[in-house]
Amino acid sequence: MFHYLGNPNRARVLPGFGITMGYTVLYLSVIVLLPLSALLLKSAGLGWERLWQTISHPRVLASFKLTFGAATIAATINALFGLIVAWTLTRYKFPGKRLMDAMIDLPFAMPTAVSGIALTAVYAPRGWIGQYLEPLGLKVAYTPLGITLALVFIGLPFVVRTLQPALADLDQEIEEAAASLGASRLQTFWRVIVPTILPALLTGFALALARAIGEYGSVIFISSNLPMKTEIASLLIISKLDQYDVAGATAIAAAMLAISFGMLLAINAVQHFVARRAEGGA
Amino acid sequence: MAIEVAHISKSFGAFKALDDVSLKVNDGELVALLGPSGSGKTTLLRIIAGLETPDRHPDAAIRFQNEDVSGRAVGERGVGFVFQHYALFRHMTVFENVAFGLRVRRRATRPSKEEIRDRVERLLALVQLSQFSRRYPSQLSGGQRQRVALARALAVEPQVLLLDEPFGALDAKVRQGLRAWLRRLHDEIHVTSVLVTHDQEEALEVADRVVIMNNAKIEQVGPPDEVFHQAKTEFVMEFLGQVNVFRGRVRLGKATLGELTVDYPPYKDDAERPATVYMRPHEFRIQRHRNGQPNFAAKVARIHSAGALARILLRTNAGEDVLVDLSLEEFGRLRLREGETVYLYPQNARVFVPQLASCAASGEYAI
Numbered sequence A: 001m002f003h004y005l006g007n008p009n010r011a012r013v014l015p016g017f018g019i020t021m022g023y024t025v026l027y028l029s030v031i032v033l034l035p036l037s038a039l040l041l042k043s044a045g046l047g048w049e050r051l052w053q054t055i056s057h058p059r060v061l062a063s064f065k066l067t068f069g070a071a072t073i074a075a076t077i078n079a080l081f082g083l084i085v086a087w088t089l090t091r092y093k094f095p096g097k098r099l100m101d102a103m104i105d106l107p108f109a110m111p112t113a114v115s116g117i118a119l120t121a122v123y124a125p126r127g128w129i130g131q132y133l134e135p136l137g138l139k140v141a142y143t144p145l146g147i148t149l150a151l152v153f154i155g156l157p158f159v160v161r162t163l164q165p166a167l168a169d170l171d172q173e174i175e176e177a178a179a180s181l182g183a184s185r186l187q188t189f190w191r192v193i194v195p196t197i198l199p200a201l202l203t204g205f206a207l208a209l210a211r212a213i214g215e216y217g218s219v220i221f222i223s224s225n226l227p228m229k230t231e232i233a234s235l236l237i238i239s240k241l242d243q244y245d246v247a248g249a250t251a252i253a254a255a256m257l258a259i260s261f262g263m264l265l266a267i268n269a270v271q272h273f274v275a276r277r278a279e280g281g282a
Numbered sequence B: 001m002a003i004e005v006a007h008i009s010k011s012f013g014a015f016k017a018l019d020d021v022s023l024k025v026n027d028g029e030l031v032a033l034l035g036p037s038g039s040g041k042t043t044l045l046r047i048i049a050g051l052e053t054p055d056r057h058p059d060a061a062i063r064f065q066n067e068d069v070s071g072r073a074v075g076e077r078g079v080g081f082v083f084q085h086y087a088l089f090r091h092m093t094v095f096e097n098v099a100f101g102l103r104v105r106r107r108a109t110r111p112s113k114e115e116i117r118d119r120v121e122r123l124l125a126l127v128q129l130s131q132f133s134r135r136y137p138s139q140l141s142g143g144q145r146q147r148v149a150l151a152r153a154l155a156v157e158p159q160v161l162l163l164d165e166p167f168g169a170l171d172a173k174v175r176q177g178l179r180a181w182l183r184r185l186h187d188e189i190h191v192t193s194v195l196v197t198h199d200q201e202e203a204l205e206v207a208d209r210v211v212i213m214n215n216a217k218i219e220q221v222g223p224p225d226e227v228f229h230q231a232k233t234e235f236v237m238e239f240l241g242q243v244n245v246f247r248g249r250v251r252l253g254k255a256t257l258g259e260l261t262v263d264y265p266p267y268k269d270d271a272e273r274p275a276t277v278y279m280r281p282h283e284f285r286i287q288r289h290r291n292g293q294p295n296f297a298a299k300v301a302r303i304h305s306a307g308a309l310a311r312i313l314l315r316t317n318a319g320e321d322v323l324v325d326l327s328l329e330e331f332g333r334l335r336l337r338e339g340e341t342v343y344l345y346p347q348n349a350r351v352f353v354p355q356l357a358s359c360a361a362s363g364e365y366a367i
Helices: A017-042 A046-056 A058-091 A097-103 A112-123 A130-136 A143-169 A172-180 A185-214 A215-220 A234-244 A246-279 B039-051 B094-103 B113-126 B142-155 B174-190 B200-206 B224-229 B234-239 B328-332
Strands: B005-010 B013-024 B031-032 B061-064 B079-082 B161-166 B192-197 B209-214 B217-222 B244-251 B254-257 B260-263 B273-279 B284-289 B296-304 B309-316 B320-325 B341-346 B350-352 B361-362
Touching: A017 A246, A046 A058, A046 A246, A046 B309, A058 A097, A058 A143, A058 A234, A097 B094, A112 A143, A112 A215, A143 A215, A172 A185, A172 B079, A172 B142, A185 A246, A234 A246, B005 B039, B013 B039, B013 B217, B031 B039, B031 B200, B039 B161, B039 B209, B039 B234, B039 B350, B094 B142, B113 B142, B113 B309, B113 B350, B142 B161, B142 B174, B161 B260, B174 B200, B192 B200, B200 B224, B209 B224, B209 B234, B217 B224, B217 B234, B217 B309, B234 B273, B244 B320, B254 B273, B260 B328, B284 B320, B284 B328, B309 B328, B320 B328
Parallel strands: B031 B192, B031 B209, B079 B161, B161 B192
Antiparallel strands: B005 B013, B005 B061, B209 B217, B244 B254, B244 B273, B254 B260, B273 B350, B284 B341, B296 B309, B296 B341, B309 B320, B350 B361
């Protein structure tokens, strides 16, 4: 449908491929590649055996499980509810819509520590909501549930903001076409709308996931940070550094990098597949 | 299936899109709704489809074969709808698009996989797209996409086919081809069809009957030939084809404009009233000399002869522009030059007096 590259033989109004490309490569190298390779080099200095030993330590494995598990759950919840929020904000007109729309960005803008403290205040056993959940046997603060909640909080804008343009682009005629062909509302939603916005939904999911994996500030306040139970990987890295175990810290970091990279790659692959279908092969 | 629209009105806020419109479409007929944008034609089509609900009115009804379908949702009316911008499902192949209407049916009425495949293949053959069944919409041209949309609408075996400016987004050449093709297709499958268009050529060429709409109302309904040659209102006269408009007066059974006088029997009063006189560009003869017949002088301003007709723009002494179409043969015989003065002999004129019935003063009339 779109040819982003345009006709290669056609003269452009704005020149500057050389300088922009050069800048891109330099920028990516300095900002992204250099620190990452330093990280890898540092952990490689450890030797395979010690590296493996550090990573396979039960406490480290537990923190990985918690970090990636909670992040995945949070991103999934965000994908679902973010879709509903984005849907409401793009489809309908109602008083207070702009205010609500602005609120979406709050988790973005707030310092994460502030979010963490705020969430803890609300969900702690004596907090506003926590005090009513406690008698029900539902502990939120200082548990994996609390961590997931914090990750949901900070991930929401990613899903909503990526979905909004995709939903706004949806042609109402497509829904009318489906309805005129006899599709029920549910069929129209699942067979026509969802596949069309799936690429954007996946992007939002991937962004929320990536953010949740790396989240530190808000989590350490709502988590009790108990080893094996509520200790996230980022915190473990910090505590290793506190003990001057730089090699250990980089080993964990390198492992996280590898896993995150693998997950994003997988999502990208799915996305590519879906987008190809949505845009029609080519 | 015959369609009957009775006393339908529709307002969007303060804007009145349809004002008490009634219309009958016969079984197997292809009717075109023609009008300028904002005339209400698309709204009428969408109300027939059930995509829009008409304003409440005790006599308002949409009947398919004498059965009121007003209460039925679009999916239950048995209509096929073709949208201006195709509205294809872009994540589905051509095949899947066409099969969609069959696949979403409840299990009890859903055809088997093989039946669906057979039917889709038949439809793709009908719209001449068999070899494209595995393509995605984005890999097709506009004309091909609209044919897919048509096949998709036909797949559910609609009782009524509704087309909303189906060729509006295509370029002129493709549009012309598809227009002829649509007419052939209609002759083949005979499904009652309503086509919305703002292209008069399209409406006049394709439809059995043309409904001309303006300002939320129907101006005239009739076969293409009739609406073109026997316009009932000034709007239809001006909207269809090209026409020269003159301001004149009527009195005692005659209409006068400048040096010209035309019979107008319906108005026999002594009191003078303003009138509008219309003359089509092809209803003139041009001569270099005056004879006894009614004529008026005009100066040749511009000649455009690159076409099937020679189109001459002239200016009268009163400064009015007159457009005249001559056959190339006649044009060649006359050898007109820009700047020379000639005499125009109108062969036909139509007079409209506000609030009075129109009357054609035609043929070899006298002054």
